[in-house]
Amino acid sequence: MTTNKKELENEIRTLKEILYQKEKELEQLNKVFEKSSNLSPSEISRYSRQIILPSVGVEGQLTLKKSAVLIVGVGGLGCPAGQYLAAAGIGKLDILDSDEVEITNLHRQILHVERNIGETKVKSGYDSLKRLNSNVEVNPLELHANGETLQKVFSENKYDVVVDCTDNVATRYLLNDMCVFNKVPLVSGSALQLEGQLTVYNYKKGLCYRCLFPVPPPPQTVTSCGEGGVLGAIPGVIGVLQALEVIKILLDFPGVLSGRLLIFDGSDTVFRNIKLRQRNPQCVVCGDNPVITKPIDYEQFCGSKAADKVTDIKILNSNDETDVKEFNSITKKIVIDVRQEAEFQMCHLPNSINIPYKNIVKGINLEALNEILTGVNDNEKVYFLCRRGNDSQRAVSLLKEKFNDSCAILLSVAGGLNAYKFLL
Numbered sequence: 001m002t003t004n005k006k007e008l009e010n011e012i013r014t015l016k017e018i019l020y021q022k023e024k025e026l027e028q029l030n031k032v033f034e035k036s037s038n039l040s041p042s043e044i045s046r047y048s049r050q051i052i053l054p055s056v057g058v059e060g061q062l063t064l065k066k067s068a069v070l071i072v073g074v075g076g077l078g079c080p081a082g083q084y085l086a087a088a089g090i091g092k093l094d095i096l097d098s099d100e101v102e103i104t105n106l107h108r109q110i111l112h113v114e115r116n117i118g119e120t121k122v123k124s125g126y127d128s129l130k131r132l133n134s135n136v137e138v139n140p141l142e143l144h145a146n147g148e149t150l151q152k153v154f155s156e157n158k159y160d161v162v163v164d165c166t167d168n169v170a171t172r173y174l175l176n177d178m179c180v181f182n183k184v185p186l187v188s189g190s191a192l193q194l195e196g197q198l199t200v201y202n203y204k205k206g207l208c209y210r211c212l213f214p215v216p217p218p219p220q221t222v223t224s225c226g227e228g229g230v231l232g233a234i235p236g237v238i239g240v241l242q243a244l245e246v247i248k249i250l251l252d253f254p255g256v257l258s259g260r261l262l263i264f265d266g267s268d269t270v271f272r273n274i275k276l277r278q279r280n281p282q283c284v285v286c287g288d289n290p291v292i293t294k295p296i297d298y299e300q301f302c303g304s305k306a307a308d309k310v311t312d313i314k315i316l317n318s319n320d321e322t323d324v325k326e327f328n329s330i331t332k333k334i335v336i337d338v339r340q341e342a343e344f345q346m347c348h349l350p351n352s353i354n355i356p357y358k359n360i361v362k363g364i365n366l367e368a369l370n371e372i373l374t375g376v377n378d379n380e381k382v383y384f385l386c387r388r389g390n391d392s393q394r395a396v397s398l399l400k401e402k403f404n405d406s407c408a409i410l411l412s413v414a415g416g417l418n419a420y421k422f423l424l
């Protein structure tokens with residue numbers, strides 16, 4: 001039974017790969033036959049509802065058909081942005097991402113569906129976008145964007161607009177600089193929890209990202225969707241607005257969101273516009289005498305990785321940690337789960353007690369914790385657990401300092417619940 005399932009899964013994977021290759025072949029053939037600079041009757045009909053807008057017309061639609069757009073990040077923002085751009089009839093849409101589809105992506109990354117889990121995001125995005133509009137040339141670029149890879153991409157392609165749909169500061173600086181070097185407008189979006197932001201950089205002598213943020217924020221002040229959470233419809237709103245700004249730029253509309261920042265507060269459904277500063281003549285990249293004229297090491301500059309995936313830390317020595325095997329072998333034990341309340345509610349170990357790390361840091365609501373730590377013998381063990389084993393280390397380190405080592409034996413469970421689940 002298991003073998004049959006495995007065989008079938010492998011067969012489906014192979015067939016999908018063949019289908020993908022054939023579609024790419026067909027696309028190349030279509031390119032040869034469809035090099036017409038006019039709109040076909042079926043295209044006229046397909047885009048008729050936007051062609052009848054006086055500000056678009058046949059000419060505008062043709063402009064869209066001749067345009068090339070690069071979307072970086074095929075996640076929460078890139079999926080809706082890509083959908084509306086493909087549907088609108090952009091001629092060439094390059095989609096770049098290095099990640100694979102995970103189940104936690106599906107509530108917001110709407111180009112990807114259940115059967116795409118485990119596939120690369122660009123492959124899954126390619127399939128969805130081609131299904132939506134086969135006229136569009138979609139190029140999946142499966143790579144991690146850094147100075148080197150992007151220089152190659154920009155040297156081989158000419159883009160009219162770049163859309164920043166990524167989730168980390170290092171990549172934002174990278175995309176900004178590449179767009180300044182190549183004189184391409186950058187439509188930048190972000191979304192977290194119930195709030196989203198949007199603006200356009202490097203457009204018609206407008207400011208760039210570095211004019212606004214000459215120095216990166218301290219890494220510890222940046223929250224990711226994985227940590228802070230996000231309601232799926234929020235990146236949906238911002239991604240669609242990014243597509244709108246791209247179309248406005250391509251069609252040379254007057255109201256492009258340059259020099260302004262749009263802030264969307266989803267909890268009250270309020271849109272606000274904040275006026276931004278003008279281009280800074282002293283800006284190191286877009287100023288009158290730029291000092292940066294080629295990509296730098298953005299991870300070093302920002303002090304953080306060009307990805308928002310949480311990396312494992314190691315701040316305790318091995319005496320203060322226990323591995324999940326040993327942890328599991330002890331039947332009667334005190335377990336403090338330091339994840340946030342909502343994460344604890346989603347799942348937790350029986351008899352574990354939830355005392356969020358953020359409360360330990362702030363020193364609030366710690367009555368239960370103090371009671372436990374002062375009520376047990378000095379040689380008794382108290383286990384601290386979290387999702388990955390990072391916050392549990394931080395909690396143990398903080399509490400050891402606070403109690404000056406004169407309480408129970410505090411142990412962090414290495415690898416956290418992520419590692420524990422592999423024992424089951």
Ligand SMILES: Nc1ncnc2c1ncn2[C@@H]1O[C@H](COP(=O)(O)OP(=O)(O)OP(=O)(O)O)[C@@H](O)[C@H]1O
Nearest residue numbers: 073075076097098099144145166167171225226306
């Ligand atoms: N330097 C980069 N090169 C390529 N892709 C990038 C880079 N930086 C970010 N991305 C991509 O941008 C996308 C951002 O989307 P989003 O934050 O919605 O997804 P996610 O990282 O999968 O989500 P989660 O934070 O829930 O794991 C991701 O798919 C990520 O792989």
Ligand SMILES: [Zn+2]
Nearest residue numbers: 208211283286
């Ligand atoms: Zn600048």
